Amino acid sequence: MSQATVGEAGTVPPSVAEPQPYRWRWLALAVILAEEVMDLLDALVTNLAGPAIRADLGGSASLIQWLGAGYTLAMAIGLITGGRLGDLYGRRRMFLVGVAGFTVASALCALSVSPGMLVASRVAQGLFGAVLLPQGLGIIKEVFPPRELAAAFGAFGPVMGISAVGGPILAGWLVDADLWGTGWRAIFLINLPLGLLALLGALRFLPESRPAPASRLDLPGVGLVALGAVLLVYPLVQGREQGWPGWMYGMLVAAVAVFAYFARYEVRRQRAARDPLVVPTLFRRRAFTGGLVAGLAFFTALTGFSLVFSLYLQLGLGYSPLEAGLAGVPQALGMVAAFVIAGAGLARRFGRTLIHTGLVVVLAGVGGMLLTLRLAGPEVTPLAAGTGAARGRIRDGPGDVPVLRHRALRSGAGRDRLGLRHSHRRPATRRRAGGGSARHGLLRPTAGRRRRLRGPGHALGGGGAARGHRRRRVPAAQAGARRGTGTALTNGWGRHRSPHP
Incomplete structure (x- = not known):
């Protein structure tokens, strides 16, 4: 073997051992960070804008709780399968679906004319966010060589820190400023340019990823988790307002039963050598x-x-x-x-x-x-x-x-x-x-x-x-x-x- 292919110590040179890293990897990281910022802002802003939203749309006192609980619970349930969707259909494709859906849901939040429409739009935001977020982490691991992974993930800290500090200030200013009469709606409208930039950036800079061999989705498990979560959270939010009727206590008991059945179902699924949700x-x-x-x-x-x-x-x-x-x-x-x-x-x-x-x-x-x-x-x-x-x-x-x-x-x-x-x-x-x-x-x-x-x-x-x-x-x-x-x-x-x- 010639020295053109073997180094002085008998090892393979780096040019042969390691493939050339993806050219646009740092711009791809910027696109991924943009969608992370969108998620963080939407998780924070409704606490500040809640009183203004209720003053405009009306609704009961529980509306402000539903604005946060609907978003986070929908995302929690969706995140369980969001990563597997990327493995099945390709991370870039699912990233594009997620960011487009999240942007459209943000527009629907801004255009809401009733509390029910706003809460439903927040749930849609959470579901599309659950499709979006897992793909970014997988793409980072694909496009960055091992020696640069620490630097790539290290960028999350400053960006998310700045967003956590500036996000509530920006949201408060937007509500107070009432730009062009938008009021609280501006906190959702700001996602439109961010989402559009993330979508265009993803189309240009995110690499195509072939679907990887992945396990089938545990759809019955997802359904059980979703059912149990709704049975648990609805009474906690609405119970006091409706005077805690007996059927709400029944929902809490049913939630415990559903989660117990879910645990047994997952144990049986694992023993049968099938991929469990948990x-x-x-x-x-x-x-x-x-x-x-x-x-x-x-x-x-x-x-x-x-x-x-x-x-x-x-x-x-x-x-x-x-x-x-x-x-x-x-x-x-x-x-x-x-x-x-x-x-x-x-x-x-x-x-x-x-x-x-x-x-x-x-x-x-x-x-x-x-x-x-x-x-x-x-x-x-x-x-x-x-x-x-x-x-x-x-x-x-x-x-x-x-x-x-x-x-x-x-x-x-x-x-x-x-x-x-x-x-x-x-x-x-x-x-x-x-x-x-x-x-x-x-x-x-x-x-x-x-x-x-x-x-x-x-x-x-x-x-x-x-x-x-x-x-x-x-x-x-x-x-x-x-x-x-x-x-x-x-x-x-x-x-x-x-x-x-």
């Missing part, structure tokens, strides 16, 4: 199961708190959407900083101890925020609401928790199940996000108790609307929406009383 044997590993349970509690509380806090700022303290968005900036900055710190070495050095430390910091931050609201009362400023009394630390802990939780899931799943671990983790996170919004609907006080409530929770029952006029002029329709939506929020405490009984 691999039951993974749950025998303590690290994997512990990571899922910890994430369930963590993200349920985090997403529910974000919804309640955003509505309290607007409905209780009379903040504009822009002011509410600015008040959330310290949270986003704290989480980004904690992600960077945890990923830079603390996670490897302290291991799972960092989870416990992070959760203690979370509790300290929540306590500090409540103390700030207690001391400042209704005169609290956006800056104080966002940073006062350890408020800036509230998400330093959460930044650590997901990093360590993902490591626990990875170690529990094992290398032979990494793909399945990813297919379980992201949908589970989405279901927790939707469930967090839904379960906080259970915290609405009864009519009798509302007469005795004080502080943040009580301000949302009617007095908050009156105080809203202190900061800015509030249309009568929006003030009425405040009075109704306020009953959906938690009982708070403070020193100020509402003038309404």
Whole structure:
């Protein structure tokens, strides 16, 4: 063998051993990041725009919960099979279907004329997002050589961090600015240029991918998960508003029965050597199961708190959407900083101890925020609401928790199940996000108790609307929406009383 093909040490030269990487891989990464930003923005903005949406379209107090729960639950259910669709029909093709459908669904959200149409459009957004998101990760692994994968995935951190900080501010500004009379509809219209650019970029820069040998879709399993999720979430959102009739308790019992049957069905499917939707044997590993349970509690509380806090700022303290968005900036900055710190070495050095430390910091931050609201009362400023009394630390802990939780899931799943671990983790996170919004609907006080409530929770029952006029002029329709939506929020405490009984 000549030295033209063999190096001095007897190894194959890099030009022969490694194929030439895809030419447009970095532009392909930019396209993928654009769709990730679209998803992140749509998961955040409805918390800020919810009061304005209800003031315009009407609907019950549960509308704001459905705007978040419908989107996240639809995406969670769809993500379970979204990756397999890419394997069956090609990732580029499914990426194009997903981004086109997501853009059209965003346009339907902006054109909605009723609460039902808007919620249905949000569900469509979630389903198309579930087709879209898994393809990006698969394409990255296809077009980047191993030596560049770390740099490619490392780009997600800064981009998503900037989006998490700037997204709520942009959404608040768009609602307040009321450009060309669009109001809250602008938060969905902004997806149209982003989606169009992503679609054109995908057509030009994403490579064709041949369908890979893949298992068949477990459609009965998907149907069982969807049925169980609807039976569980609907009573949690609508129960208090409808007076908890007996049939809603029956739905909760039926949800437990459906999920139990789903577990048995998946076990039988695996024993029959057929590909299950969820691999039951993974749950025998303590690290994997512990990571899922910890994430369930963590993200349920985090997403529910974000919804309640955003509505309290607007409905209780009379903040504009822009002011509410600015008040959330310290949270986003704290989480980004904690992600960077945890990923830079603390996670490897302290291991799972960092989870416990992070959760203690979370509790300290929540306590500090409540103390700030207690001391400042209704005169609290956006800056104080966002940073006062350890408020800036509230998400330093959460930044650590997901990093360590993902490591626990990875170690529990094992290398032979990494793909399945990813297919379980992201949908589970989405279901927790939707469930967090839904379960906080259970915290609405009864009519009798509302007469005795004080502080943040009580301000949302009617007095908050009156105080809203202190900061800015509030249309009568929006003030009425405040009075109704306020009953959906938690009982708070403070020193100020509402003038309404």
